[in-house]
Amino acid sequence: MTSIAIVDYGMGNYHSVERALRHAAPEADIRLCKQAQEIDAADRVVFPGQGAMADCMRTLDEAGLRDAVLRAARDKPLLGVCVGEQMLFERSDEGNTASLGIFKGEVKRFTGPLFAEQLGAQTDRASRLKVPHMGWNPVRQTRPHALWSGIADATPFYFVHSYYAVPSDAGLTVGESQYGVRFTCAVAHENIFAVQFHPEKSADSGLRLYRNFVDWNP
Amino acid sequence: MTIATASSAVSGLTRRIIPCLDVTAGRVVKGVNFVQLVDAGDPIEIARRYNEQGADELTFLDITATSDGRDLILPIIEQVASQVFIPLTVGGGVRQVSDVQRLLNAGADKISMNSAAVANPDLVRAASDYHGSQCIVVAIDARRVKDAPTPTWEVFTHGGRKGTGIDAVAWARKMAEYGAGEILLTSMDRDGTKSGFDLELTRQVSDAVAVPVIASGGVGTLQHLADGVTLGGASAVLAASIFHYGEFTVREAKDFMASRGIPVRRN
Numbered sequence: 001m002t003s004i005a006i007v008d009y010g011m012g013n014y015h016s017v018e019r020a021l022r023h024a025a026p027e028a029d030i031r032l033c034k035q036a037q038e039i040d041a042a043d044r045v046v047f048p049g050q051g052a053m054a055d056c057m058r059t060l061d062e063a064g065l066r067d068a069v070l071r072a073a074r075d076k077p078l079l080g081v082c083v084g085e086q087m088l089f090e091r092s093d094e095g096n097t098a099s100l101g102i103f104k105g106e107v108k109r110f111t112g113p114l115f116a117e118q119l120g121a122q123t124d125r126a127s128r129l130k131v132p133h134m135g136w137n138p139v140r141q142t143r144p145h146a147l148w149s150g151i152a153d154a155t156p157f158y159f160v161h162s163y164y165a166v167p168s169d170a171g172l173t174v175g176e177s178q179y180g181v182r183f184t185c186a187v188a189h190e191n192i193f194a195v196q197f198h199p200e201k202s203a204d205s206g207l208r209l210y211r212n213f214v215d216w217n218p
Numbered sequence: 219m220t221i222a223t224a225s226s227a228v229s230g231l232t233r234r235i236i237p238c239l240d241v242t243a244g245r246v247v248k249g250v251n252f253v254q255l256v257d258a259g260d261p262i263e264i265a266r267r268y269n270e271q272g273a274d275e276l277t278f279l280d281i282t283a284t285s286d287g288r289d290l291i292l293p294i295i296e297q298v299a300s301q302v303f304i305p306l307t308v309g310g311g312v313r314q315v316s317d318v319q320r321l322l323n324a325g326a327d328k329i330s331m332n333s334a335a336v337a338n339p340d341l342v343r344a345a346s347d348y349h350g351s352q353c354i355v356v357a358i359d360a361r362r363v364k365d366a367p368t369p370t371w372e373v374f375t376h377g378g379r380k381g382t383g384i385d386a387v388a389w390a391r392k393m394a395e396y397g398a399g400e401i402l403l404t405s406m407d408r409d410g411t412k413s414g415f416d417l418e419l420t421r422q423v424s425d426a427v428a429v430p431v432i433a434s435g436g437v438g439t440l441q442h443l444a445d446g447v448t449l450g451g452a453s454a455v456l457a458a459s460i461f462h463y464g465e466f467t468v469r470e471a472k473d474f475m476a477s478r479g480i481p482v483r484r485n
Contacts, residue, residue: 015323019300051350114228116428129229130430130453132352132399136274136483137231156232156483158274158305160352160399178230201305201327203269 002214003029005042005072007084009063012050013200017081020200021046024210036068044213045072047194049083053107053163054095056083066100073102073192079213080194082161085187088194089165103187104168114180132162133179139186139197143174147193147212155205157197159185164196191218232483233447234274234454235471236307236432237461239264241291242282248459258462265298268461271468273304274483277330277402277456280310281377292324299325309357309402318345322353330402332357333375336382336389339396346397351429356398360386360419361406371405371419378406387422394427401427402456405435412438412459420450432456440466440474447480 004021006014014032021030033039047069049056060066072078073088080088087099092107099107109131111117116128136156141148164183167173175186175195185196193213199206239246239261246258258264265276276298280291295308308321309330318329329349335342335356346354359378360371371386390401403423405416415433424431430453433446437457446455460466472482 013322013327015325016299016327019325020303023300023303050352051348128428129231131428132430133231134352134400134430135231135234135453137229156230159231160305178228180228198305201303203304207303 003042004044005033005039006046008032008034009060009065011056011059012048014048016200017048021210024207025214039068044077046079047084048081053092054097057097077216078192085194085196086165094163105166107163107165109163129180134160137177139175139177142176145174145188146216149212150208151205157202159197232481236275236277236454236456237268237273238277238456238458240279240281261294262297265302269302273468275305277307295324315345328353328355330355330357336375342396351397351399354398355400355402356393357402359404359406387426390423391426394429400430402432408436411436414442415446417450420452424451440471443471444475444478
């Protein structure tokens, strides 16, 4: 029986992640983990995150879990979700925050003339894009991956975010969406898979992705 | 007619259809102006059904008045959240940041505030700073107080019973500045009338804020849902009775919107 640690550092929707994992993998041993030893002992690790990146990094450090996440990222199946995906990169424009630096690249805000926040009078107000990017958006699978198994290309997943990761190495990208800009919404490298969207809120396709994670042997 | 939806070359984001469940004493009810409540069924069963039909989110409004009663919604949210894996918004009776925490712990993804935001706008800021704006919705109940050529709307609280003298468009703008991640906008004039959204109100608020706006109040036909997006500029449309009584399924609503060129998620 596989054991899955959900990193619980006080920020995020880890209860939702836990519920979805239990539903997708009723046979698995799924635990919210506040202790580094528990994370070290698990077979697989899910790293969620929600809210401001600076708060997420600070609380992760206060909980003393940064090193445990870095250790898991070295050799265990690791799934990053939302800010948990963003934190894998080097830094974020949100609060100019340094993050874990497992992947090279930065996290940027949706910005530009297409977005409602640009108050340029000449912009057609009716067609401006809102921020946060909130709702279901098709995810184009740019590379095959075990975690896409059984999920059709361009299946919509549920997003809620104002920032998105821009990997330096385009080869990390396994999924993209379009919101004013074509942006990376899923990355993968060896034992790590991470998504900007919320599989735990993406109905059957999201549950399938969690199931695929549980079955994944990178 | 200008179609307000951005082309898919710019954005793939779909417009959301959100069935709304008014909950009291453990049951879903539907009333007109909060009176003549009619039982519409078991919340978990209804939530499941809408999920199967492809609802993009669900909104639960706890319309139970007493403070003891408010806690009754927690077990319902817990049960729904462990069986239905789409975003859940919960509103009604949220007074303080600790209420937000309790509802999030129970499985809500977004918390909607209405009267409490008017009484204490800093609550919106505090809740948004702590939990992130993505989970804070400000609900605005607006009544038209001046008609054309320059209509205005007033914010009402306490289930539409109390006028505030606040201009609804200005209030929406202020709440977005305070950290609301989304505005749930209900036309009190249209609510329960089945005569369609107040599209002028929807358009004005949608243009005034950079965050998504959910249009609510007055849906009687599928065309009304489409109008909320194309004419009102709403990111999402919310309806209750047309779905509860089986007049239309969520899937039919989506098929109709798609036929009008509106991007929707279909499963």
